[in-house]
Amino acid sequence: xxxxxxxxxxxxxxxxxxxxxxxxxxxxxxxxxxxxxxxxxxxxxxxxxxxxxxxxxxxxxxxxxxxxxxxxxxxxxxxxxxxxxxxxxxxxxxxxxxxxxxxxxxxxxxxxxxxxxxxxxxxxxxxxxxxxxxxxxxxxxxxxxxxxxxxxxxxxxxxxxxxxxxxxxxxxxxxxxxxxxxxxxxxxxxxxxxxxxxxxxx
Amino acid sequence: xxxxxxxxxxxxxxxxxxxxxxxxxxxxxxxxxxxxxxxxxxxxxxxxxxxxxxxxxxxxxxxxxxxxxxxxxxxxxxxxxxxxxxxxxxxxxxxxxxxxxxxxxxxxxxxxxxxxxxxxxxxxxxxxxxxxxxxxxxxxxxxxxxxxxxxxxxxxxxxxxxxxxxxxxxxxxxxxxxxxxxxxxxxxxxxxxxxxxxxxxxxxxxxxxxxxxxxxxxxxxxxxxxxxxxxxxxxxxxxxxxxxxxxxxxxxxxxxxxxxxxxxxxxxxxxxxxxxxxxxxxxxxxxxxxxxxxxxxxxxxxxxxxxxxxxxxxxxxxxxxxxxxxxxxxxxxxxxxxxxxxxxxxxxxxxxxxxxxxxxxxxxxxxxxxxxxxxxxxxxxxxxx
Numbered sequence: 001x002x003x004x005x006x007x008x009x010x011x012x013x014x015x016x017x018x019x020x021x022x023x024x025x026x027x028x029x030x031x032x033x034x035x036x037x038x039x040x041x042x043x044x045x046x047x048x049x050x051x052x053x054x055x056x057x058x059x060x061x062x063x064x065x066x067x068x069x070x071x072x073x074x075x076x077x078x079x080x081x082x083x084x085x086x087x088x089x090x091x092x093x094x095x096x097x098x099x100x101x102x103x104x105x106x107x108x109x110x111x112x113x114x115x116x117x118x119x120x121x122x123x124x125x126x127x128x129x130x131x132x133x134x135x136x137x138x139x140x141x142x143x144x145x146x147x148x149x150x151x152x153x154x155x156x157x158x159x160x161x162x163x164x165x166x167x168x169x170x171x172x173x174x175x176x177x178x179x180x181x182x183x184x185x186x187x188x189x190x191x192x193x194x195x196x197x198x199x200x201x202x
Numbered sequence: 203x204x205x206x207x208x209x210x211x212x213x214x215x216x217x218x219x220x221x222x223x224x225x226x227x228x229x230x231x232x233x234x235x236x237x238x239x240x241x242x243x244x245x246x247x248x249x250x251x252x253x254x255x256x257x258x259x260x261x262x263x264x265x266x267x268x269x270x271x272x273x274x275x276x277x278x279x280x281x282x283x284x285x286x287x288x289x290x291x292x293x294x295x296x297x298x299x300x301x302x303x304x305x306x307x308x309x310x311x312x313x314x315x316x317x318x319x320x321x322x323x324x325x326x327x328x329x330x331x332x333x334x335x336x337x338x339x340x341x342x343x344x345x346x347x348x349x350x351x352x353x354x355x356x357x358x359x360x361x362x363x364x365x366x367x368x369x370x371x372x373x374x375x376x377x378x379x380x381x382x383x384x385x386x387x388x389x390x391x392x393x394x395x396x397x398x399x400x401x402x403x404x405x406x407x408x409x410x411x412x413x414x415x416x417x418x419x420x421x422x423x424x425x426x427x428x429x430x431x432x433x434x435x436x437x438x439x440x441x442x443x444x445x446x447x448x449x450x451x452x453x454x455x456x457x458x459x460x461x462x463x464x465x466x467x468x469x470x471x472x473x474x475x476x477x478x479x480x481x482x483x484x485x486x487x488x489x490x491x492x493x494x495x496x497x498x499x500x501x502x503x504x505x506x507x508x509x510x511x512x513x514x515x516x517x518x519x520x521x522x523x524x525x526x527x528x529x530x531x532x533x534x535x536x537x538x539x540x541x542x543x544x545x546x547x548x549x550x551x552x553x554x555x556x557x558x559x560x561x562x563x564x565x566x567x568x569x570x571x572x573x574x575x576x577x578x579x580x581x582x583x584x585x586x587x
Contacts, residue, residue, distance in 0.1 A: 026267060029263070029266075030263040030264070030266075030267055033261065033263050033266050033267075034258050037258050037261055038255045041258065042248070042251050042252055042255055043251070045247070045250070045254070047254065048254065048257040048258065052261070052266070056266070056269070059270055060273065060274065122255065126255060126256055126259050129252065129253055129255060129256045147218060148250075148254075149256070153220075154220075169215070170207070170211070172211075172214050173210035173211040174210070176213070176214050176246055177210050180245050184245070
């Protein structure tokens with residue numbers, strides 16, 4: 001059953017569509033899954049598996065809630081909202097590495113803005129990140145990739161590349177500093193007034 | 203004061219979660235020292251998190267969608283199966299091995315595990331004439347071991363009753379009356395010649411196609427399951443090869459054959475062959491499979507019917523051999539499903555699925571009902587104990 005109410009937004013399927021029509025839900029899922037993962041990775045520093053899990057959980061909630069939600073509401077905003085709440089929740093309950101969580105929590109405003117990636121910008125972002133990494137000097141790039149994407153320890157990287165652990169550490173931190181410069185365009189809008197002092201008082 | 207590079211190193215190791223308490227304290231006091239430091243920290247952290255976006259390139263939405271459907275379906279399907287009921291299930295299976303039939307119902311989908319000896323893949327042939335001594339199919343050279351002369355086996359059934367023959371590759375043949383088979387005893391090349399009529403239960407072996415040669419054509423099963431039926435007892439020599447699942451190739455193997463080229467059949471197609479014409483057309487997979495005659499003398503309780511309504515919104519398995527079910531799923535979903543013949547033998551399945559159900563969900567249920575497991579590797583599903 002496909003309910004087509006007048007006034008639906010073609011760009012952003014409304015609940016009216018998703019409510020009864022599984023095919024619309026499928027399209028919606030496929031359209032936003034990637035962006036939502038990217039959002040979780042970027043916004044909350046989740047690793048890919050964790051991001052996927054969080055996004056799946058979000059979609060399951062949406063699936064269950066889809067028949068009972070106010071008409072006209074944007075499911076996309078709803079999804080970003082529930083995912084953000086979920087992540088904050090699991091951060092608070094220590095499901096994610098504690099030390100990390102503390103920082104992340106403190107550096108997020110209570111109501112995290114639900115600004116989102118669309119698919120286009122995720123692909124674009126991937127391309128730019130790729131390019132930035134590719135521009136690093138060879139050894140630095142390999143150190144960075146092994147650490148960031150393969151999750152190897154400094155000692156493992158040192159062994160694999162036949163360099164000292166100290167060199168790995170230097171290269172790694174320089175890589176990050178360089179990437180910060182190259183990707184600064186994407187970072188600027190994220191800089192928000194933060195009150196870190198509270199965190200460190202106790 | 204800390205130098206820039208020291209701070210960068212601390213920051214970086216913070217991000218990979220590799221700081222001890224002293225270092226952590228040093229970093230915190232540095233961050234607190236100025237707003238500028240705070241901003242720098244956040245930028246580095248965001249850079250770190252931004253690079254993770256790179257990894258989303260690995261995400262496949264189709265796969266995630268199937269996973270999602272699976273999760274929902276399994277969650278909603280109220281599965282009450284097996285672990286608690288293992289004892290009972292085992293008893294039932296033993297019982298059904300004695301009596302030939304017993305059924306275990308799952309609450310929702312009426313999945314049934316039945317153990318019985320049934321023809322897995324039926325190759326039904328009717329009377330052919332002059333089928334012997336055909337030249338070998340060109341694409342299938344003999345694979346004899348050097349120096350070993352193959353022993354040619356003739357099986358002739360002159361009795362009025364059907365006769366079961368076990369081939370050395372695990373395939374089984376039921377040879378009907380007034381029919382004859384010729385094959386190499388070691389059956390390494392899985393090539394068999396037929397005069398008359400026979401059912402074949404083909405053991406799966408993707409590396410070695412199974413070929414039946416008769417009346418000027420050769421029918422080769424390529425890997426997955428298939429069913430071939432020959433038309434009834436008409437005077438006219440006519441073969442109808444119906445393919446339900448998997449792939450077969452039919453080749454002319456005589457000169458002046460009315461069939462000029464080899465024909466690959468897709469599921470849902472049938473090939474009609476006689477001495478004058480050859481045609482390929484599609485058929486309804488839901489149509490009755492009447493040519494496959496029940497074998498009353500065997501301890502066979504029922505004949506596996508093929509999935510009906512495969513073009514509709516659902517498909518159904520009616521006590522079919524598990525191997526057949528898996529092969530059909532593989533074709534339907536365009537994936538490959540690998541299993542060990544001995545894990546699936548004597549396992550049967552009854553159940554109905556919507557065509558929109560994901561392969562993961564179906565396999566989860568099928569393997570649960572048949573006490574197997576599956577693992578996924580890319581597009582390949584491995585079904586195992």
